[in-house]
Each structure stands twice: as structure tokens, then as C-alpha cells.
Amino acid sequence: MNLVSEEINIKCGNCDIRHRAVCSQCDTSELNTLNTIKYYKTIKAGQTIAAVEEPISFVASIVTGIAALNQTMEDGRTQMVGMLLPSDFVGRPGRNSVAYDIVATTDVYMCCFYKKPFEELLARTPHLVNRLLEMTLDDLDAAREWMLVLGRKTAREKIASLFAIFAHRSAVLRRKGAQDTIEFDLHLSREQMSDYLGLTIETVSRQISALKKDGIILLPNKRHVIVPNLSVLLTEAGDDADGGVLV
Amino acid sequence: MNLVSEEINIKCGNCDIRHRAVCSQCDTSELNTLNTIKYYKTIKAGQTIAAVEEPISFVASIVTGIAALNQTMEDGRTQMVGMLLPSDFVGRPGRNSVAYDIVATTDVYMCCFYKKPFEELLARTPHLVNRLLEMTLDDLDAAREWMLVLGRKTAREKIASLFAIFAHRSAVLRRKGAQDTIEFDLHLSREQMSDYLGLTIETVSRQISALKKDGIILLPNKRHVIVPNLSVLLTEAGDDADGGVLV
DNA sequence: ATGATTTTTTGATACAGATCAAGAACTGGT
């Protein structure tokens, strides 16, 4: 008995994302409870994780991969309204459906919790609600930051802003500063980028080519970007050289 | 002693917005605590309530009036990223500054709570955190809904979407349905609308004129709008005729 | 490898919304 819970605990304790995930503050007993209501699930790139109107029976934490929150109009125009990265939370406690379609952009591996018992745990675990509030406030900041991009930036600035997000994430992982060379893989297709940026794929393609021609980025292949100087990229994004970076 | 707390309680209990405000679930003792740490404040239209980078010593609930969350680029381009209406919450518990400038659009009367003791109350009152999470999730939905407007809608659809929000709010207040005539006062200037919609004031003006010419709205004066048929307006907004209305 | 399919790039053109400019209509103070 003791041994079983120990094992389970070790498994969850080893999870790469736990320090940033919803369970980051949980103690051993809470982790044990989570272990009894969790399961892992892999979704192939392109598959829908959850759709508007459909009830959803779980909440989850992304372990690896990227998913997109998409909003679509009747005539097919679509806008990506959020990007879910490892450690991001999926689902809205207390609500029975998602507000937007959630689609796997790459293969996604996630840690799911059955919704009902998760909410019961939530009801008796205030610090978990606190953690969710924290994460939701961060999501809100990111969404609002992105509203400036969508409403007021030019196509070139939009592309630079998107690349700045990826560069920033990569820089945090590698502990680099604004003056260092940063590189990252582009996990989004041109179409996905256009949906995120409110542009067409042709404009995305043209602006990427332009940034390349101007030496702001190098593009060894279509899906890998090298940023020789991050602060130059940030200037192109219309941000001042160190602030305002999202995600 | 008893009498004093009774009086205070009655005052707060009578507050028009309490059923939707952060304190909506609070019991008498919690309301009493809130009473000891609250004060009221009026801000004139155009004044800044809180600015980025400046530390803020309170959180608050809007009682009457409208405030805007504004994000501004160095060159002056600005995007409104949120609108605060009566009962909306101001400030982010656990964080020391606001992420965006908060500016009074009309005269604003708000109920402020000193930040420190409010956060202490929060720490021992889980249902208040729950309520904040609820409100933050609503804000996030509204922000993401607006991302579709900014990223994918035409100028005409943007104006219609904005008017749909006002119409919806007015309809809820008056309990009207989609087929009824709805009217509302426009509390935003053309410039504020353009900042919210990611347009110029000229385009805002032209599109309002066009909606008027096409009979979608009547405009007895510059600041009052009559919508003869809400579902027609919703169609113009690119929404299907009853879903997707914000705020 | 080879051809079929999909994704990306590039070019030519069209158009929605921005910009520039001038009136017209409001607003507030005296």
C-alpha cells in the first residue's frame, strides 16, 4: 500500500512540467489523490482535443506538444485565440464545455484528470484554486497582449511578434539574454501562423521572406529559425527591446 | 457595536451591483470585514485610475461608470484591451501593478479595498478566490471573443459587433429578446471606439453612417442608438443570430 | 527513387481601410 503510493508519487514527481503545472504546489497526499483520477492520453497532430458545444469529461495538463484554441466563423474565417504549451491547463473548472475548439498542432501528450473528482478536490483544496487563478490571470495577460498585435500591428510586426514569443521561450529554456543568438523550431505551419496573426498565408510567407532578406532572421529550412540578435527582432515587433514578451 | 455593523451591512447589502460583484457570495461577517477596509472614490472622465509600472495600493469594484484598459505602443498607437463595467473587478490579487493603463471613460464611482488586507481576507476565504476565478474566466472569454473581432472581422462587422455588445447589455437590463427594438446610449467617443476596434476614427464614422443608411440602426443623435431588429444587427456582426455575444 | 499531393513562395492585380484635408456639428464658457 505504502509502496504503491510511493511509486505513483515518484512518477508524478518526476514529471518534467510539474514545477509549472496546476499541481506545482500540491503535497504528497494531494498528488496521490490526483494519481487516482488521472490518465495519460496522446492526440495526433491535427486531431481535435475538444470542440465547442460538446461536453468535456476531463481537465488536463499538456505534458508535451502544442495545441491551439481556435474560433471559427460560419464562413470559415478562423482565428487562433490561444496556444497551449507544456504545463498549460486545458478546460475550465465549473464549466461543462470549452469555449473554443482545441486542436492538436503537433502530437500532444497530456495528463488528464476526470472532471468531477478534480472539481471535488478543488473544492477542498484552496491553494489549487489559487494556482488556477494565477494561471488564468497569465492567460488573460497573454490574450490582451495579443489583442494589441491583432488590432494595431502591421504584418511585419505581427510576424516579428510571433517569432519573439518563440525566441523568448527558447531563450528561457537555454538561459540566454537579448544579445545572444537564439534559434528555435517553428512548429506551426504558415496557415496556422496566419490564423494566429489574422493574416493570409501569402502575407505570412512574404513577410518571413522579407525578414530573412533584411537579415533579421536566418532560415536554414522552412521550419527552423535563427535570430542573430534578439533586440533587433523585438524592435521589428514594435516592442521596446526587453519588455512586453508574452507566454 | 451591533448597530454599527448592522448599518454598514445594510449599506453594502443595498449596493446595486453586489449580486454580480466580487463580494456576491460573502456572508455578513465577511461583508463586515470588507466594510472596514473599503472606501469609495470618484474618478472624472478622462482621468487615469491606474497606470502600468505604477504600484497600486487597492483593488476595487466598479459601482457606476465605464473604464477602459488601454495598451499603448511607443509611437502612440493604442489598443483598448478591455472595458470595465459596473460590478467588474479592478486589479489583480497577488500582483503589484496593473498590466495596462486603466482610464475612466465616463465618470467612475468605485468601491475600493486596501490591497493588503483584501489579500489577507482572500487567503482565508476560499469562495472569494473562486469568485475571482469565475470573473477572470469570463474576462478571458471576452478577450478571446474580441480577438476574433480584431483579427478577422471587417470594419462594418467590427462596428456591428461593438453595438451588439451594448445592445445585449441593454436587452438584459430590460429583458428583451432578439426580435425587439433595443436602444442604448453610446458612452464611447468615436476615438475610443476606434481604439477598441483597431480602426481609425474616420472608418468608425463612415461605417456608423453606412449602418444608419442601410437601416440597421437609427441614430437620433450622435450618442444614442436604436436597433430596430437585433438579429439583423447580429447578422451584420458576422455572428449567428443568437450566439456569441460578449460581456 | 518516382510521381502525386500538399505546402510554400512569388507575381499581378484589386480593394478595404488608412491618410490627408476640409467642413459641419456639437460642447462648454462667458
Add this chain to the structure above:
DNA sequence: ACCAGTTCTTGATCTGTATCAAAAAATCAT
């Protein structure tokens, strides 16, 4: 009621991005 200042509307023109079209590059199945 009137004038100065502001906000709003309308017109003319310009421009950035969309659209339409086709070639080039990458990916996939056999």
C-alpha cells in the same frame, strides 16, 4: 446667444494586405 475649441463627418487619394494565379519546394506513398 455667441464664440472658441473639440468631435464628428465626408471627400479624395494612397497604401498595405487580400485575392487570384501559377510555379517551386517539400512531403508522402508506392
